Amino acid sequence: MAPSPSLNIPKSPSTVSVSVIETSSRIIAKTSVVVQPHIVGHDEFNCPCYSFLIGHQATGEKILFDLGIRKDPENLSPRTHAFTKAMSISSRVNVSDILGDEVSNISAIIWSHHHFDHIGDPSTFPPSTALVVGQGFKDEFLPGYPANQDSWIKESDYAGREFVELNFAEAGLKLGQYDAVDYFGDGSFYLLDCPGHTVAHIMGLARTTTDTFVLMAADCCHHGGEFRPSPYQPLPESIDLPVTAKGKLRPLRSPCPGSLFVKVHPKNSRTEAFYELNNPHNSDAVKEAMRSQRKLEEFDASEDVLVLTAHDSDAADVIDLYPKTVNGWKSKGWKQQLHWAFLHDFQVE
Ligand SMILES: [Zn+2]
Numbered sequence: 001m002a003p004s005p006s007l008n009i010p011k012s013p014s015t016v017s018v019s020v021i022e023t024s025s026r027i028i029a030k031t032s033v034v035v036q037p038h039i040v041g042h043d044e045f046n047c048p049c050y051s052f053l054i055g056h057q058a059t060g061e062k063i064l065f066d067l068g069i070r071k072d073p074e075n076l077s078p079r080t081h082a083f084t085k086a087m088s089i090s091s092r093v094n095v096s097d098i099l100g101d102e103v104s105n106i107s108a109i110i111w112s113h114h115h116f117d118h119i120g121d122p123s124t125f126p127p128s129t130a131l132v133v134g135q136g137f138k139d140e141f142l143p144g145y146p147a148n149q150d151s152w153i154k155e156s157d158y159a160g161r162e163f164v165e166l167n168f169a170e171a172g173l174k175l176g177q178y179d180a181v182d183y184f185g186d187g188s189f190y191l192l193d194c195p196g197h198t199v200a201h202i203m204g205l206a207r208t209t210t211d212t213f214v215l216m217a218a219d220c221c222h223h224g225g226e227f228r229p230s231p232y233q234p235l236p237e238s239i240d241l242p243v244t245a246k247g248k249l250r251p252l253r254s255p256c257p258g259s260l261f262v263k264v265h266p267k268n269s270r271t272e273a274f275y276e277l278n279n280p281h282n283s284d285a286v287k288e289a290m291r292s293q294r295k296l297e298e299f300d301a302s303e304d305v306l307v308l309t310a311h312d313s314d315a316a317d318v319i320d321l322y323p324k325t326v327n328g329w330k331s332k333g334w335k336q337q338l339h340w341a342f343l344h345d346f347q348v349e
Pocket of ligand 1: 118
């Protein structure tokens, strides 16, 4: 097993609270749209879209990381709405509906990237709520629709509010192998540049206690099989699969022999991720996205970092959701429970 790499996260006593909001958004899509090769039993993603409410303990300031799908997707920009036709999507409510009066206390919405399942509807927040995006976003996506009929976003997403683009080069900070910005300036919450999935794709790293963290990994990976197993956390001989409430769980033995999963692994490997990103056009961006996934494995290897992707379909069965916080995740053992939970998606016996 490779030693867990140093992540070089500066020490700090400052923390944030983190609540995971089940937005009610849902996406059903063929796995082959995103990953390859096909693994038996796993034909489609049926996944949630989490939003994260982050509370800065020192000042009480509250921000959101991602918003899920807006409840009226027909009002997305025409280009983005057309993009959603390749899958089945739904959302009963907006995050602003879930927050109620709390919307007036949200100082900023951070978009991990411009996709429909992350941008929600910022116009349902007051003008005092800023919009924050990754480096290169404005050049790529502005102006929004309708000024630019072909834009992925809408002018109403940012009109009348502060619209901030991060500058990683200026920040000069690196956590693990990702360029980073210290959002509050006190080490409690970082934004990480995670290139490849889209232009200006970013992740959030929240300090939940002085020495534990939650990594909001957005769409760096859509499924556990894209970054597990890894050289740092090989597939074990015997796996304690969590018995979660998830309806689709197959009746696997627990503990389950790791060899069953080595058999369905496309490379029969214990140390490489099950999936690669589908890259039919051999695009450099997808290759970059796969490099970003390898960097994620380094954070996942730390027992002090809980990695939560935006679409982790197991997380809601294991962790506490909004209005509760996930700050006590380490003592509750959630990382261990979630780590191999995705293996339930594969049919091994
Ligand atoms: Zn997404």
